Amino acid sequence: MDGTKYFAIAEDGGARGAETPIVRMDGRVYPGCMLVDARWYIKPVSAKGLVRRASDELLVFVGSDDKNPGSLNAEIRLRIENDVLTLTETCAVFVPGGAASGDFEVVSVDKPVFRYSCLLNSDTSGEAVPAEASAPAGTYAANVVTGYRPPSGKLPDAPEGFLNLLLYLDGVRLPGAPYMETVWFMTPNDTGPAPHGHDFDEFIGFIGTNPDRPEELGAELQFYIGDEAVTVTKSCLVYIPRGVRHSPIIIPKMERPIIHFSGGNGGDYARRGAVSDSNMFNFD
Protein backbone atom coordinates (compact mmCIF):
# COMPACT_ATOMS: atom_id res chain seq x y z
CA MET A 1 0.00 0.00 0.00
CA ASP A 2 1.22 3.51 -0.76
CA GLY A 3 0.23 5.56 2.26
CA THR A 4 1.21 8.83 0.59
CA LYS A 5 -1.94 8.68 -1.56
CA TYR A 6 -3.85 9.99 1.47
CA PHE A 7 -1.60 13.07 1.75
CA ALA A 8 -1.66 16.57 0.26
CA ILE A 9 1.82 17.99 0.88
CA ALA A 10 2.71 21.68 0.69
CA GLU A 11 5.04 22.61 -2.15
CA ASP A 12 7.84 25.16 -2.31
CA GLY A 13 7.34 28.41 -4.16
CA GLY A 14 3.65 29.01 -3.58
CA ALA A 15 1.94 32.40 -3.79
CA ARG A 16 2.65 34.85 -0.96
CA GLY A 17 0.63 37.85 0.01
CA ALA A 18 -1.93 39.22 2.44
CA GLU A 19 -3.54 35.80 2.06
CA THR A 20 -0.96 33.00 1.75
CA PRO A 21 -2.18 29.53 0.71
CA ILE A 22 -0.36 26.65 2.41
CA VAL A 23 -1.85 23.39 1.18
CA ARG A 24 -5.16 22.06 -0.10
CA MET A 25 -6.83 18.63 -0.03
CA ASP A 26 -9.52 18.18 -2.67
CA GLY A 27 -10.92 15.71 -5.18
CA ARG A 28 -7.86 16.07 -7.41
CA VAL A 29 -5.72 14.67 -4.60
CA TYR A 30 -8.17 12.06 -3.33
CA PRO A 31 -11.55 11.74 -5.09
CA GLY A 32 -14.44 11.79 -2.65
CA CYS A 33 -12.45 13.38 0.19
CA MET A 34 -13.57 16.26 2.37
CA LEU A 35 -12.15 19.47 0.92
CA VAL A 36 -9.70 21.13 3.33
CA ASP A 37 -7.91 24.39 2.57
CA ALA A 38 -5.18 25.79 4.85
CA ARG A 39 -3.79 29.32 4.62
CA TRP A 40 -2.34 32.28 6.52
CA TYR A 41 -3.79 35.75 6.75
CA ILE A 42 -0.90 38.20 6.98
CA LYS A 43 -2.63 41.52 6.29
CA PRO A 44 -6.23 42.76 5.98
CA VAL A 45 -8.25 41.32 3.11
CA SER A 46 -11.94 41.22 2.28
CA ALA A 47 -14.29 39.36 -0.02
CA LYS A 48 -17.80 40.74 -0.41
CA GLY A 49 -20.87 38.71 -1.21
CA LEU A 50 -22.74 35.69 0.17
CA VAL A 51 -22.79 32.15 -1.19
CA ARG A 52 -24.76 29.04 -0.39
CA ARG A 53 -23.41 25.48 -0.42
CA ALA A 54 -25.12 22.14 -0.02
CA SER A 55 -22.25 20.98 2.20
CA ASP A 56 -21.72 21.78 5.86
CA GLU A 57 -18.62 23.92 6.32
CA LEU A 58 -16.22 24.37 9.19
CA LEU A 59 -13.99 27.45 9.45
CA VAL A 60 -11.23 27.42 12.05
CA PHE A 61 -9.09 30.44 12.95
CA VAL A 62 -5.94 30.02 15.05
CA GLY A 63 -3.73 32.76 16.47
CA SER A 64 -0.01 32.27 15.81
CA ASP A 65 1.33 33.17 19.25
CA ASP A 66 1.87 29.89 21.09
CA LYS A 67 2.43 31.84 24.33
CA ASN A 68 -1.09 33.27 24.05
CA PRO A 69 -2.84 30.71 21.84
CA GLY A 70 -6.39 31.78 22.68
CA SER A 71 -5.99 35.17 21.03
CA LEU A 72 -6.20 35.72 17.27
CA ASN A 73 -4.18 38.94 17.61
CA ALA A 74 -6.45 40.04 14.79
CA GLU A 75 -10.06 40.95 14.07
CA ILE A 76 -12.04 38.99 11.52
CA ARG A 77 -15.66 39.41 10.51
CA LEU A 78 -17.90 37.14 8.53
CA ARG A 79 -21.61 36.80 7.96
CA ILE A 80 -23.90 33.80 8.24
CA GLU A 81 -27.33 34.81 6.92
CA ASN A 82 -28.25 37.93 8.94
CA ASP A 83 -25.68 37.44 11.69
CA VAL A 84 -22.32 39.19 11.50
CA LEU A 85 -19.74 37.35 13.63
CA THR A 86 -16.78 39.33 14.94
CA LEU A 87 -13.87 37.03 15.80
CA THR A 88 -10.93 38.03 18.02
CA GLU A 89 -10.20 34.64 19.64
CA THR A 90 -8.94 31.32 18.31
CA CYS A 91 -12.24 29.73 17.31
CA ALA A 92 -14.27 27.42 15.09
CA VAL A 93 -17.28 28.60 13.09
CA PHE A 94 -19.87 26.11 11.84
CA VAL A 95 -21.84 27.00 8.70
CA PRO A 96 -24.60 24.43 8.07
CA GLY A 97 -25.26 23.38 4.52
CA GLY A 98 -27.81 25.67 2.85
CA ALA A 99 -27.01 28.75 4.95
CA ALA A 100 -25.86 31.86 3.07
CA SER A 101 -22.42 32.92 4.28
CA GLY A 102 -19.63 35.28 3.27
CA ASP A 103 -18.86 39.02 3.51
CA PHE A 104 -15.52 37.82 4.87
CA GLU A 105 -13.19 40.50 6.15
CA VAL A 106 -9.85 40.38 7.93
CA VAL A 107 -10.18 43.80 9.53
CA SER A 108 -6.81 44.01 11.30
CA VAL A 109 -3.84 41.72 11.86
CA ASP A 110 -1.29 42.19 14.65
CA LYS A 111 0.13 38.69 14.12
CA PRO A 112 -0.52 36.25 11.26
CA VAL A 113 -3.65 34.13 11.61
CA PHE A 114 -3.80 30.51 10.52
CA ARG A 115 -7.10 29.38 9.03
CA TYR A 116 -8.37 26.12 7.69
CA SER A 117 -11.74 25.47 6.17
CA CYS A 118 -13.38 22.10 5.60
CA LEU A 119 -16.36 21.12 3.48
CA LEU A 120 -17.67 18.07 5.29
CA ASN A 121 -19.68 16.71 2.38
CA SER A 122 -17.79 17.81 -0.72
CA ASP A 123 -14.40 17.37 -2.40
CA THR A 124 -14.78 20.57 -4.44
CA SER A 125 -15.47 24.22 -3.72
CA GLY A 126 -17.13 24.65 -7.11
CA GLU A 127 -20.62 24.03 -5.81
CA ALA A 128 -21.07 27.47 -4.16
CA VAL A 129 -23.84 29.63 -5.63
CA PRO A 130 -24.54 33.33 -4.97
CA ALA A 131 -27.15 33.78 -2.26
CA GLU A 132 -29.01 36.34 -0.19
CA ALA A 133 -29.61 36.27 3.54
CA SER A 134 -33.10 35.18 4.54
CA ALA A 135 -32.93 33.65 8.06
CA PRO A 136 -33.90 35.87 11.00
CA ALA A 137 -31.06 37.64 12.80
CA GLY A 138 -29.87 35.54 15.73
CA THR A 139 -30.28 32.18 14.01
CA TYR A 140 -26.53 31.65 13.66
CA ALA A 141 -25.13 34.12 16.20
CA ALA A 142 -24.00 31.25 18.47
CA ASN A 143 -22.32 29.13 15.79
CA VAL A 144 -18.85 29.94 17.17
CA VAL A 145 -16.95 27.74 19.59
CA THR A 146 -13.82 28.67 21.56
CA GLY A 147 -11.70 26.61 23.93
CA TYR A 148 -10.99 22.94 24.43
CA ARG A 149 -13.95 21.86 26.52
CA PRO A 150 -15.26 18.40 25.60
CA PRO A 151 -18.79 17.88 26.95
CA SER A 152 -17.52 14.88 28.95
CA GLY A 153 -14.78 16.96 30.58
CA LYS A 154 -12.22 14.30 29.61
CA LEU A 155 -8.89 15.69 28.42
CA PRO A 156 -6.38 13.95 26.14
CA ASP A 157 -3.98 11.52 27.71
CA ALA A 158 -0.64 12.67 26.26
CA PRO A 159 2.88 13.19 27.62
CA GLU A 160 3.39 16.24 29.84
CA GLY A 161 4.05 19.40 27.84
CA PHE A 162 3.38 17.85 24.43
CA LEU A 163 -0.01 19.42 23.76
CA ASN A 164 -1.31 22.95 23.91
CA LEU A 165 -5.07 22.43 23.68
CA LEU A 166 -6.95 24.96 21.56
CA LEU A 167 -10.35 23.83 20.32
CA TYR A 168 -12.83 20.99 20.71
CA LEU A 169 -16.09 20.72 18.80
CA ASP A 170 -18.72 18.08 18.33
CA GLY A 171 -22.45 17.74 17.85
CA VAL A 172 -23.05 17.90 21.60
CA ARG A 173 -21.15 21.16 21.94
CA LEU A 174 -22.96 22.63 18.92
CA PRO A 175 -25.94 20.73 17.49
CA GLY A 176 -25.34 19.63 13.91
CA ALA A 177 -21.60 20.39 14.02
CA PRO A 178 -18.92 17.84 13.14
CA TYR A 179 -16.29 16.42 15.45
CA MET A 180 -13.08 18.51 15.42
CA GLU A 181 -10.11 19.25 17.63
CA THR A 182 -7.20 21.61 17.14
CA VAL A 183 -4.00 21.74 19.20
CA TRP A 184 -0.36 22.77 19.10
CA PHE A 185 2.28 20.04 19.25
CA MET A 186 4.97 21.64 21.43
CA THR A 187 7.74 19.04 21.63
CA PRO A 188 9.15 15.99 19.87
CA ASN A 189 7.39 12.79 20.85
CA ASP A 190 8.36 9.13 20.65
CA THR A 191 4.92 7.78 21.43
CA GLY A 192 1.53 8.38 19.85
CA PRO A 193 -2.07 7.29 19.60
CA ALA A 194 -2.49 3.53 19.23
CA PRO A 195 -3.37 2.28 15.72
CA HIS A 196 -7.09 2.67 15.11
CA GLY A 197 -9.77 3.15 12.49
CA HIS A 198 -13.10 4.95 12.47
CA ASP A 199 -16.58 4.40 11.10
CA PHE A 200 -16.40 7.99 9.76
CA ASP A 201 -14.00 9.72 7.37
CA GLU A 202 -11.34 11.82 9.03
CA PHE A 203 -9.38 14.91 7.99
CA ILE A 204 -6.06 15.63 9.65
CA GLY A 205 -3.58 18.50 9.37
CA PHE A 206 0.03 19.14 10.38
CA ILE A 207 1.00 22.75 9.71
CA GLY A 208 4.28 24.57 10.26
CA THR A 209 4.07 27.84 12.15
CA ASN A 210 6.43 30.08 10.20
CA PRO A 211 4.22 32.13 7.83
CA ASP A 212 7.35 33.22 5.93
CA ARG A 213 8.03 29.54 5.06
CA PRO A 214 4.49 28.14 5.06
CA GLU A 215 5.43 24.91 3.32
CA GLU A 216 7.99 23.95 5.99
CA LEU A 217 6.68 21.86 8.88
CA GLY A 218 9.66 22.77 11.06
CA ALA A 219 9.62 19.18 12.29
CA GLU A 220 10.03 15.62 11.12
CA LEU A 221 6.89 13.61 11.58
CA GLN A 222 6.11 9.95 10.99
CA PHE A 223 2.46 9.08 10.49
CA TYR A 224 1.57 5.40 10.25
CA ILE A 225 -0.96 4.29 7.64
CA GLY A 226 -1.50 0.63 8.34
CA ASP A 227 2.02 -0.73 8.88
CA GLU A 228 3.67 1.93 6.70
CA ALA A 229 5.34 4.98 8.24
CA VAL A 230 4.94 8.03 6.01
CA THR A 231 7.64 10.58 6.89
CA VAL A 232 6.92 14.27 6.23
CA THR A 233 8.87 17.48 6.79
CA LYS A 234 6.36 19.73 4.96
CA SER A 235 3.03 21.16 6.07
CA CYS A 236 0.43 18.62 4.99
CA LEU A 237 -3.19 17.51 5.06
CA VAL A 238 -4.29 13.90 5.35
CA TYR A 239 -7.61 12.33 4.40
CA ILE A 240 -8.35 9.00 6.10
CA PRO A 241 -11.37 7.20 4.62
CA ARG A 242 -13.45 5.28 7.12
CA GLY A 243 -11.98 1.91 8.01
CA VAL A 244 -8.35 2.76 7.11
CA ARG A 245 -6.10 2.04 10.09
CA HIS A 246 -3.81 4.89 11.07
CA SER A 247 -1.48 6.09 13.85
CA PRO A 248 0.70 6.28 15.78
CA ILE A 249 2.04 9.79 15.09
CA ILE A 250 5.73 10.03 16.02
CA ILE A 251 7.78 13.26 15.97
CA PRO A 252 11.52 12.49 16.12
CA LYS A 253 12.61 16.10 15.51
CA MET A 254 11.06 19.52 16.03
CA GLU A 255 12.51 22.98 15.47
CA ARG A 256 9.36 24.89 16.39
CA PRO A 257 5.84 23.98 17.53
CA ILE A 258 3.34 22.86 14.89
CA ILE A 259 -0.41 23.22 14.57
CA HIS A 260 -2.31 19.95 14.44
CA PHE A 261 -5.99 19.31 13.84
CA SER A 262 -8.33 16.50 13.03
CA GLY A 263 -12.03 16.08 12.56
CA GLY A 264 -14.59 13.99 10.83
CA ASN A 265 -18.02 13.72 9.38
CA GLY A 266 -19.11 11.57 12.32
CA GLY A 267 -20.91 14.49 13.96
CA ASP A 268 -21.87 13.27 17.36
CA TYR A 269 -18.59 11.50 18.03
CA ALA A 270 -18.57 11.51 21.83
CA ARG A 271 -22.13 10.39 22.34
CA ARG A 272 -21.75 7.40 20.05
CA GLY A 273 -19.62 5.69 22.67
CA ALA A 274 -16.11 6.02 21.27
CA VAL A 275 -13.26 4.67 23.37
CA SER A 276 -12.04 8.20 23.99
CA ASP A 277 -13.56 11.58 23.19
CA SER A 278 -10.25 12.48 21.65
CA ASN A 279 -9.63 10.03 18.85
CA MET A 280 -6.07 11.13 18.19
CA PHE A 281 -4.82 11.36 21.76
CA ASN A 282 -5.67 7.99 23.16
CA PHE A 283 -2.08 7.25 24.19
CA ASP A 284 -2.45 3.70 25.43
Ligand SMILES: [Fe+2]
Ligand atom coordinates in the same frame (compact mmCIF):
# COMPACT_ATOMS: atom_id res chain seq x y z
FE1 LIG B 1 -8.05 8.84 13.91
